[in-house]
Amino acid sequence: MRDRDRAAQVRVAVIGGGGTGAALLYDLADRGFACTLFERGELTSGTTGRHHGQLHSGARYATGDVEIARECAQEVTVLRRIAPESIEMNYGLFLALTEADEAYAAEFAAACEAAGIPARRVTREEALRYEPRISPKTRFAYVVPDGTLDAYRLPLQFFASARARGASVRPFCEVTGIRSAGGSVTGVSFYDYERRQERHSPADVVINAAGPWAEKVARVAGVVLPVTPAAGTMVAVRGRVCNMVVSHLHPPGDGDIIVPQRGLSIIGSTQWETEEPDGVRAPERDIEWLRERADDLVPGFSGEPFHAAWTAVRPLAGRSVEGGRSLSRGFTVVPPGTGAPAGFYSIVGGKATVLRAMAEAVADRLCGDLGLDVAGRTATTALRSHRDYFSRKTS
Numbered sequence: 001m002r003d004r005d006r007a008a009q010v011r012v013a014v015i016g017g018g019g020t021g022a023a024l025l026y027d028l029a030d031r032g033f034a035c036t037l038f039e040r041g042e043l044t045s046g047t048t049g050r051h052h053g054q055l056h057s058g059a060r061y062a063t064g065d066v067e068i069a070r071e072c073a074q075e076v077t078v079l080r081r082i083a084p085e086s087i088e089m090n091y092g093l094f095l096a097l098t099e100a101d102e103a104y105a106a107e108f109a110a111a112c113e114a115a116g117i118p119a120r121r122v123t124r125e126e127a128l129r130y131e132p133r134i135s136p137k138t139r140f141a142y143v144v145p146d147g148t149l150d151a152y153r154l155p156l157q158f159f160a161s162a163r164a165r166g167a168s169v170r171p172f173c174e175v176t177g178i179r180s181a182g183g184s185v186t187g188v189s190f191y192d193y194e195r196r197q198e199r200h201s202p203a204d205v206v207i208n209a210a211g212p213w214a215e216k217v218a219r220v221a222g223v224v225l226p227v228t229p230a231a232g233t234m235v236a237v238r239g240r241v242c243n244m245v246v247s248h249l250h251p252p253g254d255g256d257i258i259v260p261q262r263g264l265s266i267i268g269s270t271q272w273e274t275e276e277p278d279g280v281r282a283p284e285r286d287i288e289w290l291r292e293r294a295d296d297l298v299p300g301f302s303g304e305p306f307h308a309a310w311t312a313v314r315p316l317a318g319r320s321v322e323g324g325r326s327l328s329r330g331f332t333v334v335p336p337g338t339g340a341p342a343g344f345y346s347i348v349g350g351k352a353t354v355l356r357a358m359a360e361a362v363a364d365r366l367c368g369d370l371g372l373d374v375a376g377r378t379a380t381t382a383l384r385s386h387r388d389y390f391s392r393k394t395s
């Protein structure tokens, strides 16, 4: 039997219908696995539907978090190739506004080069030609290949492509138990909110892609998985104050990126740890503070018509000290191990920008563990349109 046919005998349950789960479902279905995804709410209703929407070139992380910086740099190229309809490639400007920023510039440029991120230094005048509304305090800037991604359409492209390869998607189905026998996974129990009943689904492999809820889901399987849910507020005003992603040239901090998204401009974000990822609200003090920080980058931001303020919760792998900024934005594949039934995997951490690479890492690991020689193809195959998700066409 060919390895792809052997994969078809393996039933995989993916838990979590955010970007990571979407990309994973697609990768697994493309390799031939029989897979079903369970999402407790609407698709992308977790962190994925609420983030900043920046397609990270990796420059933000280059000085402190080099692994994820490299991953981002590679994935920008990949996503531009496979999902152009979900991406606006508007590039980014890192502004040096102070003496301290000037001093940081050499380290930034060297780190970008080491991570394979093209960063071009431009004069104040050139930066102002690109973005006339940036701070007049700008001393110089770097242009990097940042962009914006559509937080909803990109996952839908993966879902549509997964379904075209035979995968099933079950929104409004919350996994409540991991079933096992003889130390191996045998399926999942889930509550179906549409039918209003508890149900079961057989599976040989279960993959936990529940983002900031991954620790809770792992606990259901008897697995201790440290995840730090780190909440952040963002504020949007109407209109585009800039067309490029505008960032402050300093080590990553709060309130230092403005992302233009369609007809809005979004400043983000703050960050604090929370024990419970559900129902986190944007604190009033964050909203005012963020608008003031936005004015430092683009004066007049706070005077634009207010559109919305909201929060999302980062799924950071590991246990944090000091609010989460110290934790890497990298991702980890957690294979079955002590306490976990055979066949139970988790994927934690990461960024929306690297969702495809995260999925590929899990699928590679699973194939390796099962002794299946089925290579991933998602880096080179164009995704279906997000519109296909809304139709029943499969070819």
Ligand SMILES: Cc1cc2nc3c(=O)[nH]c(=O)nc-3n(C[C@H](O)[C@H](O)[C@H](O)COP(=O)(O)OP(=O)(O)OC[C@H]3O[C@@H](n4cnc5c(N)ncnc54)[C@H](O)[C@@H]3O)c2cc1C
Pocket (backbone or CB within 6 Å): 015, 016, 017, 018, 019, 020, 021, 038, 039, 040, 041, 043, 044, 045, 046, 047, 048, 049, 051, 052, 053, 054, 055, 056, 173, 174, 175, 176, 209, 210, 211, 212, 213, 217, 230, 231, 232, 233, 234, 268, 269, 311, 312, 313, 314, 315, 349, 350, 351, 352, 353, 354
């Ligand atoms: C403030 C902020 C700004 C950010 N900005 C950016 C950015 O600009 N660019 C970028 O690349 N990244 C950004 N990120 C990071 C990015 O948003 C996340 O890394 C990414 O969205 C995580 O996706 P996910 O699929 O892993 O998690 P999620 O999208 O949270 O998906 C997990 C899903 O699991 C579901 N679930 C939970 N429990 C169960 C269960 N028992 N059964 C079934 N389903 C379950 C949840 O409902 C949820 O939909 C930002 C994050 C934050 C917090």
